[in-house]
Amino acid sequence: MAGEKSITFRVRRYQPQGTKGPYYQDYNVPYRDDEVVLDGLNYIKDQLDPTLTFRWSCRMGICGSCGMDVNGSPKLTCGTFIRDAGRGGVVQVDPLTSFNSIKDLVTDFDPFMDHFAHVKPWLIREKEKPVAQGEYLQYPEDLTAYRQQSLCINCTLCYAACPVFQGDDRFVGPASLAMALRYIRDTRDQGAEQRFERISTEHGIWECTFVGECSVVCPKEVDPAGAIQTLKLMATTRRMRKLLMPKSAPR
Amino acid sequence: MDRLAYDIVVVGGGAAGLRAAIAAAESDPKLTIGLVSKVYPMRSHTVSAEGGTAAVMREYDNFELHCLDTIKGSDYLADQDAVEFFVAHCPEEIIQLDHWGLPWSRDDDGKIEQRAFGGMSVKRTCFAADKIGFHILHTLFQTSMKYPQIVRHDEWFVTDLIVENGAAAGVVALDIRRGELSYINAKAVVLATGGAGRVYEFTTNGFIKTGDGMALAYRAGVPLKDMEMVQFHPTCLPGTGILITEAARGEGGTLINKDGERFMKTYLPGKMELGPRDILSRSEIQEIRAGRGFEGPHGAYVGLDLRHLGEKAIDERLPMVRELAEKYLGLDPIHEPIPVRPGQHYIMGGVSTNMHGETNVPGLYAVGETACVTINGANRLGSNSLSECLVFGTATGLSATTYAKKTDWPRGTAAKEALAKEEARIFGGLMKREVGKESVSAIRKEMQQIMDRDVGIFRDEKGLTDACAKLATLRQRFADVGVADKDRVFNTELTQALELDFMLDVAQAIAWSALNRRESRGAHSRTDYTNRDDANYLKHSLAFRADGAPRIDYLPVTITKWQPQARKY
Ligand SMILES: Cc1cc2nc3c(=O)[nH]c(=O)nc-3n(C[C@H](O)[C@H](O)[C@H](O)COP(=O)(O)OP(=O)(O)OC[C@H]3O[C@@H](n4cnc5c(N)ncnc54)[C@H](O)[C@@H]3O)c2cc1C
Ligand code: SF4
Numbered sequence: 001m002a003g004e005k006s007i008t009f010r011v012r013r014y015q016p017q018g019t020k021g022p023y024y025q026d027y028n029v030p031y032r033d034d035e036v037v038l039d040g041l042n043y044i045k046d047q048l049d050p051t052l053t054f055r056w057s058c059r060m061g062i063c064g065s066c067g068m069d070v071n072g073s074p075k076l077t078c079g080t081f082i083r084d085a086g087r088g089g090v091v092q093v094d095p096l097t098s099f100n101s102i103k104d105l106v107t108d109f110d111p112f113m114d115h116f117a118h119v120k121p122w123l124i125r126e127k128e129k130p131v132a133q134g135e136y137l138q139y140p141e142d143l144t145a146y147r148q149q150s151l152c153i154n155c156t157l158c159y160a161a162c163p164v165f166q167g168d169d170r171f172v173g174p175a176s177l178a179m180a181l182r183y184i185r186d187t188r189d190q191g192a193e194q195r196f197e198r199i200s201t202e203h204g205i206w207e208c209t210f211v212g213e214c215s216v217v218c219p220k221e222v223d224p225a226g227a228i229q230t231l232k233l234m235a236t237t238r239r240m241r242k243l244l245m246p247k248s249a250p251r
Numbered sequence: 252m253d254r255l256a257y258d259i260v261v262v263g264g265g266a267a268g269l270r271a272a273i274a275a276a277e278s279d280p281k282l283t284i285g286l287v288s289k290v291y292p293m294r295s296h297t298v299s300a301e302g303g304t305a306a307v308m309r310e311y312d313n314f315e316l317h318c319l320d321t322i323k324g325s326d327y328l329a330d331q332d333a334v335e336f337f338v339a340h341c342p343e344e345i346i347q348l349d350h351w352g353l354p355w356s357r358d359d360d361g362k363i364e365q366r367a368f369g370g371m372s373v374k375r376t377c378f379a380a381d382k383i384g385f386h387i388l389h390t391l392f393q394t395s396m397k398y399p400q401i402v403r404h405d406e407w408f409v410t411d412l413i414v415e416n417g418a419a420a421g422v423v424a425l426d427i428r429r430g431e432l433s434y435i436n437a438k439a440v441v442l443a444t445g446g447a448g449r450v451y452e453f454t455t456n457g458f459i460k461t462g463d464g465m466a467l468a469y470r471a472g473v474p475l476k477d478m479e480m481v482q483f484h485p486t487c488l489p490g491t492g493i494l495i496t497e498a499a500r501g502e503g504g505t506l507i508n509k510d511g512e513r514f515m516k517t518y519l520p521g522k523m524e525l526g527p528r529d530i531l532s533r534s535e536i537q538e539i540r541a542g543r544g545f546e547g548p549h550g551a552y553v554g555l556d557l558r559h560l561g562e563k564a565i566d567e568r569l570p571m572v573r574e575l576a577e578k579y580l581g582l583d584p585i586h587e588p589i590p591v592r593p594g595q596h597y598i599m600g601g602v603s604t605n606m607h608g609e610t611n612v613p614g615l616y617a618v619g620e621t622a623c624v625t626i627n628g629a630n631r632l633g634s635n636s637l638s639e640c641l642v643f644g645t646a647t648g649l650s651a652t653t654y655a656k657k658t659d660w661p662r663g664t665a666a667k668e669a670l671a672k673e674e675a676r677i678f679g680g681l682m683k684r685e686v687g688k689e690s691v692s693a694i695r696k697e698m699q700q701i702m703d704r705d706v707g708i709f710r711d712e713k714g715l716t717d718a719c720a721k722l723a724t725l726r727q728r729f730a731d732v733g734v735a736d737k738d739r740v741f742n743t744e745l746t747q748a749l750e751l752d753f754m755l756d757v758a759q760a761i762a763w764s765a766l767n768r769r770e771s772r773g774a775h776s777r778t779d780y781t782n783r784d785d786a787n788y789l790k791h792s793l794a795f796r797a798d799g800a801p802r803i804d805y806l807p808v809t810i811t812k813w814q815p816q817a818r819k820y
């Protein structure tokens with residue numbers, strides 16, 4: 001990575017088996033205009049300090065593993081250019097807030113996995129159609145109804161941006177709730193009832209105060225905030241319908 | 252240390268591993284299945300596949316044609332019985348994924364839509380915009396969560412296989428987060444660890460594709476088959492190696508040189524940009540060598556022109572292409588051609604298996620990119636490999652189930668011994684050594700550059716001999732590699748060292764197999780032996796691990812109905 005320009009990377013370090021608490025370490029990183037923050041971190045790991053610890057794999061914004069706080073906002077480091085991040089003269093990299101750091105920039109991902117599994121993120125059918133009978137028909141407009149929420153890469157940037165989750169980690173949280181909507185809106189799915197039971201709860205959709213930061217930071221335009229608003233409306237309508245027409249409970 | 256045991260251990264949470272685990276779970280709910288993956292499953296590199304997955308779905312298509320395209324594409328090195336099995340089972344896998352919720356792109360009649368792909372003679376590739384891998388992976392991963400009998404070990408890194416009385420008996424794995432080794436006993440072990448693209452420097456493959464499963468099997472005495480067959484994809488972004496999907500050409504994109512000419516008319520007028528990848532990659536290099544490439548900061552390149560498709564078609568059918576070009580190159584393909592050049596993409600070779608996923612070690616299976624069945628032979632057709640992960644994922648999950656059900660638990664001391672050996676190698680050796688003159692990053696880079704230069708698109712005796720010698724030196728130097736980070740928790744310096752160790756084995760197998768195949772076939776293009784030589788080389792290479800250089804042997808190709816012919820398009 002020979003470039004004429006260089007910049008300071010200020011990286012938050014934390015070694016669980018070490019004696020110090022978290023601290024910041026500065027590194028001088030040369031860069032070109034087409035290089036991203038992840039390239040800078042890899043330069044540090046390969047050339048300066050092999051102990052620096054972070055996750056990454058695809059470096060094309062699709063595996064969701066390289067999320068970190070860059071100058072205070074949650075970003076995919078493989079999609080954030082050093083030239084943009086470094087405008088203030090320093091690129092400061094912290095682990096995503098909201099989750100505990102395991103080591104350096106690696107956060108504990110298990111709490112997210114638990115919330116995600118909670119919404120039953122799989123297609124639910126009362127009766128499965130045998131494979132030999134072919135596909136379920138679905139028209140292009142049916143696809144449009146849930147496509148946006150199906151694009152979530154599980155990067156958890158939205159959790160890092162969510163003040164509600166920061167205050168209460170029992171909150172099911174933006175990406176998981178958006179995933180619930182993804183399946184509820186899928187014409188092939190029949191699991192809405194089961195999912196509303198899980199999410200129309202104190203720590204589900206009703207805990208969201210519609211700050212909307214989750215949708216601002218989402219790199220895939222999933223709009224979890226919008227999804228939660230939609231779910232609130234749907235939940236309310238279902239409740240009304242049940243009160244008025246107890247026998248025709250929606251599926 | 253945990254004492255863990257499952258009927259079946261699946262190593263790898265990509266398309267192949269997940270499909271195998273689900274097949275096993277569905278066929279017998281009483282079986283316990285351990286799913287071990289060095290990354291959370293949805294990070295697996297299956298996620299990056301863009302274009303689509305092949306299957307005969309409509310009246311205009313038929314099995315014979317899909318077989319013929321695949322076999323011709325393979326330059327007659329595919330095993331034809333395996334291809335026939337594969338083609339017949341693709342459609343049910345597509346439907347199954349529909350039933351599990353995959354957001355397929357649809358035709359107006361509500362059925363799954365198909366697009367054109369290189370080397371496929373009709374529209375045969377099912378897709379989900381240009382994010383098929385992402386959707387297959389997330390659909391399978393999310394579906395796998397329904398089965399309580401699938402127990403995941405996320406971010407566990409398998410370092411060794413346990414073999415007892417000649418049969419697979421489990422794995423030794425490092426829990427990355429805790430920094431501790433454990434053994435996991437199993438009646439059957441399925442390796443689904445993906446490809447090995449990271450042995451090259453310029454590659455479309457993610458950082459985690461380091462050939463671990465190939466090396467694990469190789470070390471357990473399983474041969475690696477057809478390792479010289481490495482696919483280079485013709486449209487990768489210079490600098491990063493990020494892939495621009497073949498669907499861009501399927502949808503009508505063209506390749507141009509610096510004079511704005513569609514140069515494929517010189518090399519492959521019959522198919523133009525929809526020719527197979529090996530031919531396109533070679534044509535680009537020849538065009539660049541003839542001085543007709545563009546010059547850029549990362550070297551010479553050619554142009555992928557989508558301008559004539561228009562904004563609407565690009566946004567609807569190739570949104571990720573536009574996103575990648577805008578994000579990583581700062582250009583909009585609606586107005587400018589995208590700079591591209593060939594890069595390593597896929598390994599046709601791998602752990603030698605039959606079409607049930609079985610290796611020569613009882614109880615040890617391999618599937619997906621890490622395996623070599625082989626339906627891909629000397630050149631894989633785009634969109635056949637996800638289907639391969641699905642079809643053979645199911646088949647392998649089922650054969651592992653049958654085997655596990657009639658097999659007893661391993662009783663001996665092999666697991667304990669393997670664990671002790673790995674403790675000594677990893678925590679007693681590698682972790683104790685200080686960082687001296689040899690580092691993981693330096694040796695890795697040298698290996699990658701040797702592979703790019705001498706074991707790349709064009710090869711010859713001199714370059715390959717040189718590469719084999721240099722790789723042997725790197726192997727010796729690796730013995731002096733130490734680790735600076737002494738904190739066991741989440742030690743990625745350690746896992747990178749273990750991956751490099753695996754990659755050095757894989758690189759040697761590739762280079763030696765390439766040296767010994769003195770002909771040109773499919774992706775293996777020798778400038779000193781430019782013709783295909785069926786008399787001597789209509790056979791699979793097998794590399795066996797030995798002290799020093801691998802031992803190379805051969806295996807006949809299975810021919811059913813399609814006699815080898817000149818590969819003309
Ligand atoms: C950019 C790109 C685009 C592609 N596009 C297409 C396409 O359009 N159509 C198509 O058919 N094919 C495509 N391919 C090829 C196809 O995506 C891959 O061949 C396929 O996804 C491989 O899947 P897999 O399950 O074998 O491996 P992977 O998805 O790579 O999964 C490997 C798994 O093994 C685990 N693992 C590895 N080593 C260890 C270890 N030591 N211990 C524990 N776990 C381990 C990993 O954690 C991971 O879960 C593309 C490939 C690339 C790179
Ligand atoms: S909703 Fe967006 S920010 Fe949240 S995990 Fe999904 S992709 Fe990431």
Ligand code: FES
Nearest residue numbers: 059063064066078
């Ligand atoms: S490395 Fe995969 S999203 Fe950044």
